[in-house]
Amino acid sequence: xxxxxxxxxxxxxxxxxxxxxxxxxxxxxxxxxxxxxxxxxxxxxxxxxxxxxxxxxxxxxxxxxxxxxxxxxxxxxxxxxxxxxxxxxxxxxxxxxxxxxxxxxxxxxxxxxxxxxxxxxxxxxxxxxxxxxxxxxxxxxxxxxxxxxxxxxxxxxxxxxxxxxxxxxxxxxxxxxxxxxxxxxxxxxxxxxxxxxxxxxxxxxxxxxxxxxxxxxxxxxxxxxxxxxxxxxxxxxxxxxxxxxxxxxxxxxxxxxxxxxxxxxxxxxxxxxxxxxxxxxxxxxxxxxxxxxxxxxxxxxxxxxxxxxxxxxxxxxxxxxxxxxxxxxxxxxxxxxxxxxxxxxxxxxxxxxxxxxxxxxxxxxxxxxxxxxxxxxxxxxxxxxxxxxxxxxxxxxxxxxxxxxxxxxxxxxxxxxxxxxxxxxxxxxxxxxxxxxxxxxxxxxxxxxxxxxxxxxxxxxxxxxxxxxxxxxxxxxxxxxxxxxxxxxxxxxxxxxxxxxxxxxxxxxxxxxxxxxxxxxxxxxxxxxxxxxxxxxxxxxxxxxxxxxxxxxxxxxxxxxxxxxxxxxxxxxxxxxxxxxxxxxxxxxxxxxxxxxxxxxxxx
Ligand SMILES: *[C@@H]1O[C@H](CO)[C@@H](O)[C@H](O)[C@H]1NC(C)=O
Ligand SMILES: *[C@@H]1O[C@H](CO)[C@@H](O)[C@H](O)[C@H]1NC(C)=O
Ligand SMILES: *[C@@H]1O[C@H](CO)[C@@H](O)[C@H](O)[C@H]1NC(C)=O
Ligand SMILES: *[C@@H]1O[C@H](CO)[C@@H](O)[C@H](O)[C@H]1NC(C)=O
Ligand SMILES: *[C@@H]1O[C@H](CO)[C@@H](O)[C@H](O)[C@H]1NC(C)=O
Ligand SMILES: *[C@@H]1O[C@H](CO)[C@@H](O)[C@H](O)[C@H]1NC(C)=O
Ligand SMILES: *[C@@H]1O[C@H](CO)[C@@H](O)[C@H](O)[C@H]1NC(C)=O
Ligand SMILES: *[C@@H]1O[C@H](CO)[C@@H](O)[C@H](O)[C@H]1NC(C)=O
Ligand SMILES: *[C@@H]1O[C@H](CO)[C@@H](O)[C@H](O)[C@H]1NC(C)=O
Numbered sequence: 001x002x003x004x005x006x007x008x009x010x011x012x013x014x015x016x017x018x019x020x021x022x023x024x025x026x027x028x029x030x031x032x033x034x035x036x037x038x039x040x041x042x043x044x045x046x047x048x049x050x051x052x053x054x055x056x057x058x059x060x061x062x063x064x065x066x067x068x069x070x071x072x073x074x075x076x077x078x079x080x081x082x083x084x085x086x087x088x089x090x091x092x093x094x095x096x097x098x099x100x101x102x103x104x105x106x107x108x109x110x111x112x113x114x115x116x117x118x119x120x121x122x123x124x125x126x127x128x129x130x131x132x133x134x135x136x137x138x139x140x141x142x143x144x145x146x147x148x149x150x151x152x153x154x155x156x157x158x159x160x161x162x163x164x165x166x167x168x169x170x171x172x173x174x175x176x177x178x179x180x181x182x183x184x185x186x187x188x189x190x191x192x193x194x195x196x197x198x199x200x201x202x203x204x205x206x207x208x209x210x211x212x213x214x215x216x217x218x219x220x221x222x223x224x225x226x227x228x229x230x231x232x233x234x235x236x237x238x239x240x241x242x243x244x245x246x247x248x249x250x251x252x253x254x255x256x257x258x259x260x261x262x263x264x265x266x267x268x269x270x271x272x273x274x275x276x277x278x279x280x281x282x283x284x285x286x287x288x289x290x291x292x293x294x295x296x297x298x299x300x301x302x303x304x305x306x307x308x309x310x311x312x313x314x315x316x317x318x319x320x321x322x323x324x325x326x327x328x329x330x331x332x333x334x335x336x337x338x339x340x341x342x343x344x345x346x347x348x349x350x351x352x353x354x355x356x357x358x359x360x361x362x363x364x365x366x367x368x369x370x371x372x373x374x375x376x377x378x379x380x381x382x383x384x385x386x387x388x389x390x391x392x393x394x395x396x397x398x399x400x401x402x403x404x405x406x407x408x409x410x411x412x413x414x415x416x417x418x419x420x421x422x423x424x425x426x427x428x429x430x431x432x433x434x435x436x437x438x439x440x441x442x443x444x445x446x447x448x449x450x451x452x453x454x455x456x457x458x459x460x461x462x463x464x465x466x467x468x469x470x471x472x473x474x475x476x477x478x479x480x481x482x483x484x485x486x487x488x489x490x491x492x493x494x495x496x497x498x499x500x501x502x503x504x505x506x507x508x509x510x511x512x513x514x515x516x517x518x519x520x521x522x523x524x525x526x527x528x529x530x531x532x533x534x535x536x537x538x539x540x541x542x543x544x545x546x547x548x549x550x551x552x553x554x555x556x557x558x559x560x561x562x563x564x565x566x567x568x569x570x571x572x573x574x575x576x577x578x579x580x581x582x583x584x585x586x587x588x589x590x591x592x593x594x595x596x597x598x599x600x601x602x603x604x
Contacts, residue, residue: 032059039064044087048072056081066090070116076100083108094118094140103128114138118164122146131156142188143167148174149201155180162186166214173198178205186210193217203228210234220245221273227253236260246270251277260284267313271297284308286332292316293345299324306330310356313337319344332356334383339363340438342486343370358383364393365438366407367486372398407487410440418494422471424501430466430494434483441484447477471498 033039034057037048045066048057053072060067062084074096082088088109098120106112112133122144130136136157146168154160160181170191178184178201185207189198192215199222202208208229219242226232235256237243243264251259251273259280261270266288274280280301286308295318298304305327314336322328325347333341334356340363343349349370355378362368364387371378371385375394386392396404413433422428434440442464444452454460458468458475464483468475478495 032061034059049092060085063087066092068092069096071095073097076102077105078102079104080107081105086110088112090114092116093120096120098122101126101129104131105129107132109133110135112136114140116140117144119143124148124150125153127152128156130154133157135159137161138164140164141168142190145169148172149177150174151176152179153177158182160184164188166190166212170194173201175200176204177201181205183207186212188212188214190214191216197222197225199225199227202226205229206231208232210236212236212238213240214238216240216243218243220247221250223247223249224252225250229254232256234258234260236262237264238262240264246273248272256280258282261288263287266290269293269297275300278302280304282306285312286310287312289313292318293321294318295320295345296323298322301325303327306332308332308356309336311335315339317341317345321345323347327351330354332381333360334381335359337361339388340365340367340486341371342367349374352378354379354381355385356381356383357385360385362387363438364389364405365486366402366405367438368393369401369405372396372401372405406437407485408437409488410434410436410483410485410490412481412483412490412492415490415492418492419497420494421497421499422468423499424473425470427467427469428471428496429461430468430479430481430496432464432466432481432483432492432494434464434490436483436485436487436490438485440490443482443484445480445482447479449480452479466494468496471496473498473500 033046034048036051036053037046037057037060039046039061041061043066044061044064045068046060046064047068049068050071053069053074055074056069056077060082064085065087067082067085067088067090070092072095074093075098077093077098077100079102082091082105086108089111091106091109091112091114094116095118098117099122101117101122103126106115106129109132113135115133115136115138118140119142122141123146125141125146127150130139130153133156137159139157139160139162142164143166146165148171151174154163154177158180161183163181163184163186166188168190170189171193173189173191173194177198181204184205186209187205189212191213194216195218197216197218202211206228209231211226211229211232211234213236216237218240221237221243226235230253232254233256235251235254235258238260239262241264243261244266246261246266254277256277257279259274259277259282262284263286266285267290269285269290271294274283278300281303283301283304283306287310290309290312292315293309298321302324304325306329307322307325308330310332312333312335314333315338317333317338319342322331322345328347328351330353332354335358338357338360341357346352352374355371357371358380362385368385368387372393384392384394393401393405411434413435414431418430420428420430430444432442432444434442442460444460444466446452446458452458452460452466457470458466461467464481466479466481476496476498478493481492481494483490483492
């Protein structure tokens with residue numbers, strides 16, 4: 001019995017031992033870890049990063065939630081590579097040498113939420129490569145060499161929310177490439193050699209809220225590029241060195257809150273294309289060669305809070321540039337060529353909280369006084385503006401500044417009333433020179449006191465003179481030159497009298513040669529200038545003369561032979577002649593304009 005119990009005891013211990021061994025054995029088969037990886041059994045993470053793997057290791061723990069395979073030398077992913085990892089949430093394959101991903105490579109990863117494939121050598125994505133990733137939310141395929149997105153590439157990714165595809169070499173995006181992506185909210189695309197906006201493909205993305213486009217080789221953003229993207233809130237286009245123009249309807253259909261077009265080649269703010277973006281809050285045109293923000297052009301953007309135009313070519317921000325922008329909180333125009341930023345540019349500076357104005361050649365004058373007065377309420381982002389005179393005007397007390405930041409009111413030089421007379425059809429310039437600090441800007445008002453343009457028949461020249469080309473009698477009147485700067489204005493009246501054409505025509509004929517035209521009117525001056533349309537006049541009269549002359553000559557020759565036959569030779573003939581132009585142009589003509597001219601023909 002005793003032996004029996006001893007044997008029994010031994011057996012029991014043996015069984016227990018075996019049981020224990022069995023337990024450890026099963027726990028080991030349930031949680032294997034490939035040799036080169038480190039498995040964190042508590043967090044269910046498998047770290048196979050940076051271990052020179054050339055293929056996905058086998059024997060991965062089936063309950064893993066994260067598998068990190070970054071910085072290895074994996075070149076291909078074969079079909080159903082990860083089939084057993086049904087619980088995997090995150091898979092990171094960045095920084096490998098991936099060239100091919102076979103169709104259904106990820107089949108079985110039904111729980112996967114994020115997939116990172118950045119910094120590989122993918123040139124194309126096989127249709128069906130993403131099959132089975134029904135819950136994937138984030139896909140990162142940036143920094144590859146992908147050239148095209150084929151039709152239905154992403155069709156299996158119904159839950160996808162974010163695609164990051166920057167730093168590829170996209171040349172073509174097929175119309176149906178994004179079919180099936182019904183939940184994508186954000187997409188970052190890249191295309192160096194895209195010859196057209198992939199408008200057709202984008203229409204599939206009807207949940208899209210944010211679209212980033214990097215490196216476009218377009219010169220013009222075409223009309224209706226983004227229509228159908230009715231939910232899009234954020235559009236960012238960057239690094240397009242050729243993009244110069246946004247067509248009038250290029251942003252049609254969009255209701256954006258944020259628009260960025262930076263590092264492109266826009267030379268003007270695209271006022272027209274964005275005028276309907278009344279919900280816009282954030283606007284960024286940094287690093288474009290934009291030279292000016294014009295007055296009263298941004299007023300439609302009534303909810304705008306931030307305007308960034310850093311590193312541009314801004315020379316001027318006109319008075320009224322931000323009129324209507326009652327919510328403007330931030331203006332960043334650092335690194336431009338501004339000499340001033342006048343308080344008149346703003347709707348109200350009370351809303352302004354942040355001002356980037358550093359790295360501009362600011363002139364130290366009264367136009368900066370408002371900045372000083374508000375400087376305690378303004379955040380300069382750590383870079384105070386300084387002016388070209390070299391001192392930081394914010395270092396002075398508010399009391400001493402008005403003496404330092406001064407302006408001088410404009411003064412028009414040669415300040416006496418001018419009268420200018422000119423003949424119809426000629427070009428005349430009315431001069432207006434002014435001095436002041438800052439240098440005043442010159443504008444001209446017409447006799448009806450309406451501002452005159454910088455282009456047209458009557459135009460303001462860059463030097464401030466007013467040029468009237470082909471002067472007409474109705475241009476006569478008093479023009480007003482106004483020189484104004486931040487300190488005030490000065491004005492000068494110049495009266496212009498345009499003599500109607502007829503009064504000058506009679507003085508304008510002077511031809512030397514076969515014929516002389518003694519005029520019946522007194523005060524004939526042979527050296528007077530010909531009027532502007534002398535060419536027309538000459539042609540008309542020449543044609544008239546030629547026919548007239550030929551008939552006269554025939555008569556004359558006839559007379560000559562006839563008189564010769566009679567024995568008396570007549571050497572001269574005087575013929576009355578009314579110039580044709582004077583006859584046709586009778587408008588406003590006075591009696592003596594219609595006078596007859598006479599010419600004498602001499603027989604040799
Ligand atoms: C994974 O392993 C690598 C190499 O041993 C190590 O440098 C890295 O910090 C690990 N990563 C994580 C997330 O534990
Ligand atoms: C994978 O590991 C690398 C290196 O340790 C790390 O930078 C990366 O964030 C990890 N990926 C994930 C998804 O945790
Ligand atoms: C774009 O096309 C030009 C010629 O058309 C070529 O030289 C250049 O390498 C292409 N760039 C990319 C990123 O494919
Ligand atoms: C940018 O536009 C200007 C004209 O506005 C042009 O001269 C220049 O070549 C353009 N730059 C590029 C890189 O196309
Ligand atoms: C784009 O639309 C604007 C405004 O309707 C129109 O003036 C312009 O001609 C269009 N441009 C093109 C290239 O169709
Ligand atoms: C435009 O967007 C704003 C919010 O960003 C929203 O309140 C408004 O209803 C939208 N308008 C249209 C016509 O969709
Ligand atoms: C303006 O933008 C530049 C460049 O993005 C930035 O460094 C600077 O801090 C900004 N200034 C302000 C006042 O926000
Ligand atoms: C302004 O320029 C025009 C032509 O460029 C010239 O005729 C005129 O004399 C100039 N005015 C002054 C005041 O120099
Ligand atoms: C000139 O200054 C006066 C006040 O000094 C002002 O009323 C007037 O509007 C100014 N005129 C112009 C054209 O700026």
